[in-house]
Amino acid sequence: MNPFFAEILRSIETELDRSRQTFLLSNHYDQLEKQRSFIDTLLQLGADGVIMSPAIGTPREDIQLMEDNGLPAVLVARSVEGAQVPVFRGDDSYGIGLATNHLISLGHRRIVMIGGTDQTSTGRHRYQGYVIAMQKAGLEVQPHWRIPGPRTKQAGFEVAGEFLALPDKPTAAVCWNDLVAIGLMNGIARAGLDPGVDVSVTGYDDLEEAAIATPALTTVWNGQRDVGRRAARALLDRLNGVVVQASQELIKPELHVRQSTSKPVERD
Numbered sequence: 001m002n003p004f005f006a007e008i009l010r011s012i013e014t015e016l017d018r019s020r021q022t023f024l025l026s027n028h029y030d031q032l033e034k035q036r037s038f039i040d041t042l043l044q045l046g047a048d049g050v051i052m053s054p055a056i057g058t059p060r061e062d063i064q065l066m067e068d069n070g071l072p073a074v075l076v077a078r079s080v081e082g083a084q085v086p087v088f089r090g091d092d093s094y095g096i097g098l099a100t101n102h103l104i105s106l107g108h109r110r111i112v113m114i115g116g117t118d119q120t121s122t123g124r125h126r127y128q129g130y131v132i133a134m135q136k137a138g139l140e141v142q143p144h145w146r147i148p149g150p151r152t153k154q155a156g157f158e159v160a161g162e163f164l165a166l167p168d169k170p171t172a173a174v175c176w177n178d179l180v181a182i183g184l185m186n187g188i189a190r191a192g193l194d195p196g197v198d199v200s201v202t203g204y205d206d207l208e209e210a211a212i213a214t215p216a217l218t219t220v221w222n223g224q225r226d227v228g229r230r231a232a233r234a235l236l237d238r239l240n241g242v243v244v245q246a247s248q249e250l251i252k253p254e255l256h257v258r259q260s261t262s263k264p265v266e267r268d
Helices: 003-018 032-045 060-068 092-106 119-136 153-164 178-190 208-213 224-239
Strands: 048-052 073-077 085-090 111-114 173-174 200-202 217-219 248-251 254-256
Touching: 003 224, 032 048, 032 060, 048 224, 073 173, 073 224, 085 092, 085 224, 092 111, 092 119, 092 173, 092 200, 092 217, 092 254, 111 119, 111 153, 153 178, 173 178, 178 208, 224 248, 248 254
Parallel strands: 048 073, 073 085, 085 248, 111 173, 173 200
Antiparallel strands: 217 254
């Protein structure tokens, strides 16, 4: 549903095709029982292995169950605390720090973090990166400067009113992903303001849509092609008897500055 995962999948497919591996795809929509049902199906079919972005709330016991039943696993995008399997994802804390520091360098001091949830490693690490960047700049993080939850364009659009109504009138928003950022910019424009001028907005993931959004979105490339390629390679290595370390490999993100950020403008 999120093009970010489609880009990871494209790299996984390319890598598996080279080894003539056939793969089955399931979207769990962050429903733990749906994920468990698919894992049971894979076990019954005698699948060779699984690459997964774990659903919210996935316990390490579910990962261990696969391993114990001969279904080697590799995780992408999210980690599960205590799971002893390889994990490939972007360095979320560092990446959000890049976006936050960019806004601070432009002169912004009232910056809101929009989207994500503490229920995932991604959400926790991105918020942590925002807080660290703000604190290093000597800026106090106000509790109401975090608006958790939105992950889609529609949700980003709908939260624009709440963001614009904040009493201290923040001048910038760090968004959890590009979809939220694009939705937020549409909501800001609908309210009669000029995104990128009246309010600066950053995204995350650098989807193809980010570069052609209006205005073009300043965002953080999260290494999704590398994540998919390395995850597929790690699983293939495991299937061939190569020992792969059960550790996290973090892809270093890059900030791509475009038109959605500028110096702060105080709103009436």
